[in-house]
Amino acid sequence: MAAVLQEFPAAQPARVELRDVSLRYFTPAGETQALDRINLRLGAGEFVSLIGQSGCGKSTLLSLVAGILRPSSGQVCVDGAPVAGPTPRVGYMLQQDYLFEWRTILDNAVLGAQIQGRDLKLARERAVHLLHKCGMGAFLHHYPRQLSGGMRQRVALARTLVTEPDVVLLDEPFSALDSQTRLAIADEVVDVLRTEGKSVLLVTHDIGEAIAMTDRVVVLSRRPGRIKSEHHMVFGGGRRPTPLEARARPEFNDFFRTLWDELDVHVEG
Numbered sequence: 001m002a003a004v005l006q007e008f009p010a011a012q013p014a015r016v017e018l019r020d021v022s023l024r025y026f027t028p029a030g031e032t033q034a035l036d037r038i039n040l041r042l043g044a045g046e047f048v049s050l051i052g053q054s055g056c057g058k059s060t061l062l063s064l065v066a067g068i069l070r071p072s073s074g075q076v077c078v079d080g081a082p083v084a085g086p087t088p089r090v091g092y093m094l095q096q097d098y099l100f101e102w103r104t105i106l107d108n109a110v111l112g113a114q115i116q117g118r119d120l121k122l123a124r125e126r127a128v129h130l131l132h133k134c135g136m137g138a139f140l141h142h143y144p145r146q147l148s149g150g151m152r153q154r155v156a157l158a159r160t161l162v163t164e165p166d167v168v169l170l171d172e173p174f175s176a177l178d179s180q181t182r183l184a185i186a187d188e189v190v191d192v193l194r195t196e197g198k199s200v201l202l203v204t205h206d207i208g209e210a211i212a213m214t215d216r217v218v219v220l221s222r223r224p225g226r227i228k229s230e231h232h233m234v235f236g237g238g239r240r241p242t243p244l245e246a247r248a249r250p251e252f253n254d255f256f257r258t259l260w261d262e263l264d265v266h267v268e269g
């Protein structure tokens with residue numbers, strides 16, 4: 001159980017900062033408080049995951065950072081500036097890949113850049129580079145239906161990165177994939193995101209994925225989501241292990257037990 005809970009390292013400048021953020025949804029059926037006074041910082045180049053019971057507000061928190069939702073109170077900032085709406089600085093990758101079946105892989109990868117009105121020649125060059133990095137270089141002129149689920153998610157990652165966001169939000173990006181593909185793609189995605197120097201906020205139900213892929217795991221309480229605890233995933237031996245290597249480390253099981261206890265899971269019925 002040693003070294004599971006670490007002292008926080010000296011504060012890095014915040015790429016993303018949530019200050020006392022609360023979010024209430026109003027519907028004809030009534031009011032739902034999804035998040036309650038969240039304070040969270042994501043440093044430049046840092047990978048942080050959010051875990052918590054279903055309905056505790058994880059996706060809501062990502063939508064606030066993406067500028068899709070505005071907080072009921074408190075403030076969300078990216079690079080010190082309040083988020084006023086969706087911004088190219090923040091990229092969002094979801095569980096579903098939302099590829100257009102009638103566009104080639106390359107044309108799908110440039111779609112976000114095209115919508116943002118960026119230089120299409122540069123966007124295509126960057127898309128080709130990223131698709132190669134994601135192992136999709138041989139499929140530029142294929143169509144989505146010709147690809148497996150894991151390959152489609154690689155294209156979705158390339159599309160997210162073509163627009164050069166500083167922050168990448170990942171909302172259960174691998175949950176539709178089989179378990180072997182999940183393990184393989186986690187390694188590749190982390191490798192690409194780290195070499196690109198991105199800051200990453202990952203939502204997952206998979207504790208192992210959170211431990212293996214991110215530097216810090218934030219546990220949210222049941223609704224309304226509050227920050228229950230934060231845990232630094234510090235592995236001994238210098239270089240941070242890849243996600244697959246991390247799973248074979250002795251620390252992995254210690255982290256897993258601690259986070260499992262924190263989640264306080266009860267199976268109803």
Ligand SMILES: Nc1ncnc2c1ncn2[C@@H]1O[C@H](COP(=O)(O)OP(=O)(O)OP(=O)(O)O)[C@@H](O)[C@H]1O
Nearest residue numbers: 025027032034053054055056057058059060061223
């Ligand atoms: N558009 C909406 N209108 C009203 N209530 C909503 C809306 N979106 C989410 N909620 C409610 O807010 C709470 C938080 O939802 P959210 O999807 O953020 O949770 P989550 O932790 O991501 O859940 P899950 O793990 O099941 O994906 C839930 O009770 C949900 O029903």
